[in-house]
Amino acid sequence: MATNIKPPGRTIRSAEGYIAFIPDPLPPSLDWTPELVAALSEADHLLGRLAGAGGRLPNPHLLIRPFIRREAVLSSHIEGTQATLGELLASEAGAAVERSPDDLREVANYVVALEYGVGRLRKLPLSLRLTREIHKRLMKDVRGNTATPGEFRRSQNWIGPPGSTPATASYIPPPPLEMMECLGAWETFLHDRSLPPLVQIALAHSQFEAIHPFLDGNGRVGRLLITLFLVARDLLPSPLLYLSAFFDATRRDYYDRLNGVTREGAWGDWLVYFLSGVARQSEDAVGRSERMMGLLEDWRKEAAGGPSKVPLHVLDFLASNPYITVKGATEKLGVAFTTAQRAIERLEKQKVLTQVGEGRRDRVYCAQALLKILEEPAKLTP
Numbered sequence: 087m088a089t090n091i092k093p094p095g096r097t098i099r100s101a102e103g104y105i106a107f108i109p110d111p112l113p114p115s116l117d118w119t120p121e122l123v124a125a126l127s128e129a130d131h132l133l134g135r136l137a138g139a140g141g142r143l144p145n146p147h148l149l150i151r152p153f154i155r156r157e158a159v160l161s162s163h164i165e166g167t168q169a170t171l172g173e174l175l176a177s178e179a180g181a182a183v184e185r186s187p188d189d190l191r192e193v194a195n196y197v198v199a200l201e202y203g204v205g206r207l208r209k210l211p212l213s214l215r216l217t218r219e220i221h222k223r224l225m226k227d228v229r230g231n232t233a234t235p236g237e238f239r240r241s242q243n244w245i246g247p248p249g250s251t252p253a254t255a256s257y258i259p260p261p262p263l264e265m266m267e268c269l270g271a272w273e274t275f276l277h278d279r280s281l282p283p284l285v286q287i288a289l290a291h292s293q294f295e296a297i298h299p300f301l302d303g304n305g306r307v308g309r310l311l312i313t314l315f316l317v318a319r320d321l322l323p324s325p326l327l328y329l330s331a332f333f334d335a336t337r338r339d340y341y342d343r344l345n346g347v348t349r350e351g352a353w354g355d356w357l358v359y360f361l362s363g364v365a366r367q368s369e370d371a372v373g374r375s376e377r378m379m380g381l382l383e384d385w386r387k388e389a390a391g392g393p394s395k396v397p398l399h400v401l402d403f404l405a406s407n408p409y410i411t412v413k414g415a416t417e418k419l420g421v422a423f424t425t426a427q428r429a430i431e432r433l434e435k436q437k438v439l440t441q442v443g444e445g446r447r448d449r450v451y452c453a454q455a456l457l458k459i460l461e462e463p464a465k466l467t468p
């Protein structure tokens with residue numbers, strides 16, 4: 087794959103002696119090889135298929151909820167957080183989980199930041215302002231005290247293994263003064279309409295990670311912005327596509343391709359990798375959503391023959407979270423505790439729900455078949 091025609095940026099030596107990288111403004115000159123054209127064509131086609139499937143979902147707002155949480159878990163996992171999707175969903179349903187509260191908070195913050203960003207797009211375009219607002223919510227009350235939520239860094243940071251210094255770092259992004267100039271050019275590029283949108287967001291994501299404008303949370307914010315861009319450009323009717331599963335499963339390639347850009351200007355390799363992720367995750371999202379909706383429809387048909395409609399309403403909530411408690415169902419449906427309990431018992435007999443844990447009070451139930459679909463590893467090949 088050919089690399090960028092001109093160098094990807096320049097380096098400067100600080101007064102302290104370390105060398106920082108200053109990326110050139112986007113867009114670079116690209117070599118539109120047959121491989122790159124084919125990757126873009128496939129990604130566009132499969133993303134369009136996902137958009138069509140999303141538009142046909144009877145209750146897309148319900149199904150989007152667990153997909154957002156899956157993205158939150160996988161994006162946070164790339165950064166070392168260990169919370170699982172099941173733990174996050176169970177915790178949200180009111181169950182007690184053994185996972186560290188700090189891990190759960192960091193993943194929950196990702197959900198808050200993403201949902202906030204999607205809502206904010208109705209009034210504010212993708213911008214540095216929105217990026218700061220997202221970061222503020224992502225880093226609220228996280229462990230440590232150096233995150234400076236919602237603020238671009240005013241000091242130098244670097245990338246390297248734990249304990250590394252600027253002298254031993256594998257990559258040093260722009261110093262604060264040059265960083266702000268880079269961010270201004272990056273924001274301008276977000277509104278460029280000269281490139282295919284998927285190529286544009288692939289370039290923007292790589293550039294954001296090269297600039298590394300926050301003291302912490304750069305990877306998660308950068309991945310959040312991919313989803314927000316797709317929604318802002320109306321490429322998807324709702325946020326159903328997330329690339330963190332692909333990046334997590336191919337983590338070595340993810341970092342190698344990003345490093346290839348800053349070291350060699352290997353934009354073509356990065357773009358083919360990124361577009362492959364869009365294609366694979368579009369297929370994956372279509373398959374998961376169709377299987378989940380098919381499962382729910384089968385359960386509805388069986389539950390519809392009963393004397394009460396409450397089990398059907400409980401099934402609607404399972405689309406957004408496979409975990410449920412009687413207390414939670416009572417509050418969400420506005421029915422008596424015993425009514426909710428009978429509905430859950432009916433779904434338990436129908437083998438939709440299974441009690442998890444040994445508690446006799448505040449029992450927690452899970453639609454294990456739905457959770458299994460959500461927790462399946464990403465499919466990385468066609």
